[in-house]
Amino acid sequence: MASRAPKTGVSVETQLRERIRDLEAQVKMEQSARKAWLASEERFAMAVRGTNDGIWDWTVGTTDVYLSPRFKELLGYSNNELTNRFVEWETRLHPEDKACTLEALNAHLDRDQPYDVEYRLRCKDGNYRWFRARGRSIRNPDGTPLRMAGSITDITERKEAMRALAESEERFALAVRGANDGIWDWNILTDEVYFSPRWKAMVGYEDHELENLFPTFESLLHPDDHDRVMQSVVDYLEGRLEGYAIEFRFRHKDGSYRWMLARGIALRDATGRPYRMAGSHTDVTEQKQSLYALAEGEEQLRLAKQAAEMANRAKSEFLANMSHEIRTPMNGILGLTELLLNMHLSPEQRSYETLVRQSAESLLTILNDILDFSKIEAGKLELDEQEFRLRDAIGDTLQSLGVRAAEKNLELACHIEPGVPETLVGDIARLRQVLVNLVGNAVKFTHEGEVLVDVKMEALSEGHVMLHFSVKDTGIGIAEEQHHKIFEAFTQAESSTTRHYGGTGLGLTICRQLVEMMHGRIWVESTPGAGSIFHFTARMGLITAPLPCKRPEPQVLHGLHVLIVDDNATNRLILEEMLKGWQMIPTSVPSGVLALELLGAPQGRVFRLVLMDLMMPGMDGMEVSRRAQLLLGSDAPKILMLSSAGHIMELAHASHSPVGRVLTKPVKQSDLFDAIVELLGLCEEYELGDTCPFHPLPSKPLRPLSVLLVEDGRVNQLVATRMLEDRGHAVTVASNGREALDMFAQESFDAVVMDVHMPELNGFETTSAIREIERASGGHIPIIAMTANAMMGDRERCLAAGMDDYVSKPVRSGELYRAVESFTTIPLSARGGTPPCDMPDPLEPEPDSVFDAAAFRESINDEDLMRQLIEIYPEDSEDMLLAAETALRANDRAELHQAAHSLKGLLGNYSAPVALEAARTLSLLAREDRLQDAPPVLGDTIREVRRLGDALKAFAKTLPERDAPPTDQ
Secondary structure: OOOOEEEEEHHHHHHHHHHHHHHHHHHHHHHHHHOOOOOHHHHHHHHHHHHHEEEEEEEEEOEEEEHHHHHHOOOOOOOOOOOOOOHHHHEOHHHHHHHHHHHHHHHHHHHHHOEEEEEEEEEOOOEEEEEEEEEEEOOOOOOEEEEEEEEEEEEEEHHHHHHHHHHHHHHHHHHHHOOOEEEEEOOOOEEEEEEEEHHHHHHOOOHOOOOEEHHHHHHHOOOHHHHHHHHHHHHOOOOOOEEEEEEEEEEEOOOOEEEEEEEEEEOOOOOOEEEEEEEEEEOOHHHHHHHHHHHHHHHHHHHHHHHHHHHHEEEHHHHHHHHHHHHHHHHHHHHHHEEEEEHOOHHHHHHHHHHHHHHHHHHHHHHHHHHHHHHHOOOOOOOOEEEOOOHHHHHHHHHHHHHHHHHOOEEEEEEEEEOOOOEEEEHHHHHHHHHHHHHHHHHHHOOOOEEEEEEEEEEEOOOEEEEEEEEOOOOOOHHHOOOOOOOOOOOOOOOHHHHHHOOOOOOHHHHHHHHHHHOOOEEEEEEEOOEHHHHHEEEEEEEOOOOOOOOOHHHHHHOOEEEEEEOOOHHHHHHHHHHOOOOEEEEOOOOHHHHHHHHHHHHHOOEEEEEOOOOOOOOHHHHHHHHHHHHHHHOOOOEEEEOOOOOOOOHHOOOOOOOOEEEOOOOOOHHHHHHHHHHOOOOOOOOOOOOOEEEOOEEEEEEOOOEEEEOOOOOHHHHHHHHHHOOOOOEEEOOOOHHHHHHHHHHHOOOOEEOOOOOOOOHHHHHHEEEHHHHHHHHOOEEEEEEEEOOOOOHHHHHHHHEEEEEEOOOOOOHHHHHHOOOOOOOOOHHOOOOOOOOOOOOOOOHHHHHHHHHHHHHOOOHHHHHHHHHHHHHHHHHHHHHHHHHHHHOOOOHHHHHHHHHHHHOOOOOOHHHHHHHHHHHHHHHHHOOOHHHHHHHHHHHHHHHHHHHHHHHHHHHHHHOOOOOOO
């Protein structure tokens, strides 16, 4: 700055003072400026320290640059780890970003273009991070840059987010281009909609042919669907629907309509207001067409099903009518034949009657086969499982076939392995049906030799046993290619078989289906001319408590020597196994000659019993028995004759016969045991108990009944009347329902046997009328349906109509007796009638029907034992009655059966027929699960048990007093 010139006329001193003042003012200005600069520097330093960005300040043209501590920290360094030199920044630039970054820096310095650039810098850990750099330069008056300062901001996270967003958008774009569905994205605020190219192509348009606006969507909706779809959109957006998914029709460019399934979701702001909604369209036209076709097919199927059901009903009605029409005359044939066979007939007459009965039985078998096949085919055949004794059941079954085998001189034998359980649970009737069919076929197709039934245990599991049955014959055999065909319906091994042997060809089919219902299978092994073996398996239930059976302990037979004489090796082995099971000592010979030689030898004296086959070559059993009697005299052993024919039973009772007992082969194990015990006198008295559930006839009823028989057929009237009168019952006949109602109003009856099909008023209508009368007057009379219908459900329909039991025609005498007489313990007060004047009131039975004192004395024959039995009776009987009452209240069938069974066993010791029959009936009702009928019977049982108690107390007074015990003197 140039020196100011001295003023003219002013003293030097004055000039000096002015200069001093100027200098002081300049100093103050400089001091003020410095203070301002210092304040600015302080604010800058504070800003540098406080900002999250890195600050840099470069003196242009030099290598010096100020890098703030935060700048260095962003790169992972402390303040003293990096120098403030330009090279520290430049060398850390990413190689890919260096050129463009330096270019942007020079453009700012040279042309003053804005400096705002993004680049990557290498950090201390070797990784690169993204930064945004911005700066401004300070220039000389001539525009030359002197200084440039700015900041860097870490944008790594934003860059990553942008990259991820770009990738997501790329994936979305690819998905939109590749998706089979149409994509849409609706901006609710602007009504703009993004429709993907696929969305538009689904209705036949190019991408540029449709505007991306919401009205485009509305315009394509089918008129019938428009309001429904729009309302659905509004309901979803306003929160009345949880989701948006709807089907509608969309108009195609060609004018047709396509079915679309639209799904979408809305985005909402913080207040819950929707601002955007996106989703997809799926073309479901083909599925809709398939559904329409399916619905049409289902309708056709429904109509076909209805037609099939109508056809099935027609078939069932035809079978029911056929059953009725055939069984009605069959009832007359079989019933009259049974009555005739019980009369005194000449041998020729008996032969003819037997042939008639056998022919009728054959016809009935064919009818039953057809009905069974129909039931199985309709899926309406059910197994009726109950407890049974396997050996007795199979023995009874085979004995019923013994005559047929004997007529052809065939040996029929049965072998059951010792390990097979005795008492099982299953449908014994259906098991017998399978065995009868297989054994019957074996007998039919075998002309000489034997038929052997073998039973063994195949598998044992908890609660069940799988049994393996085989029926082996020495018959004509079956070709291998026929092994599977014979189990098909209406098929036999050869076309000539039906003509030669007869039959429907249904038997083995029914066997196969029954076996499968019993969780088993059936197959055959056979060679033509070498016989056949039919196998089948069946699953049976096991029970922990065996059926009661009062018989001697097998120990009474231990160690007894028995001689077996039979020419058939199979029979000898079976008999040996049975005897060894009772720990007897058997010796077997195949002929009568060898038997006589052995009996005549010294060691022959040890035999107390001979099991003798009747039919043996050379010397038959009767001849051997006579010679043994002559040979040994009084030392001759007891002879038990085994006969395949069953027609010499009277020989066993002839005075001159050396035979003690005769049994029919195949021998039942229980029958053999009983016969041996009785023949050898090893047990004076014992009860067989319920050893076999197939008794030919029930025991005689306690008293005769007055029975109303309602039947329109004269032959059936004759048969049923004769059967009932043979049992001592009084029968009144009504020819139709109207007559029955008149008689019911005028007389009292114990039971009604009601035919179902009758003119004027059928059995159902008559029963309904009787039940209406009883509802008004009280009481309940047992009504037993008697019908020629035998289809599945007939029994249930009869019971549902108010009947109490059911027997099918042709009626067997045993079935009729059991049905009618099972109600003898139901009091007349429960039946709604009064007893006839010539019949005692069951509520006041004759004294010995409550307690037969004479029989009690005879059976016990020990006064002390009688006293003990009388003393324990009240407590034991009341405990059992309490158990029965508790079980009935709980509707517990098993417990009621157990209590009634125990009570029955107790009462059997006291010669009390009425009480015993009441307990037996209660046990039967529980076993058959007829608990609805049990309350009145339990009432009868309680009354009779307590009446017996009173009678026993009175009887005890008639016994002599016990001698007083001696006393010490």
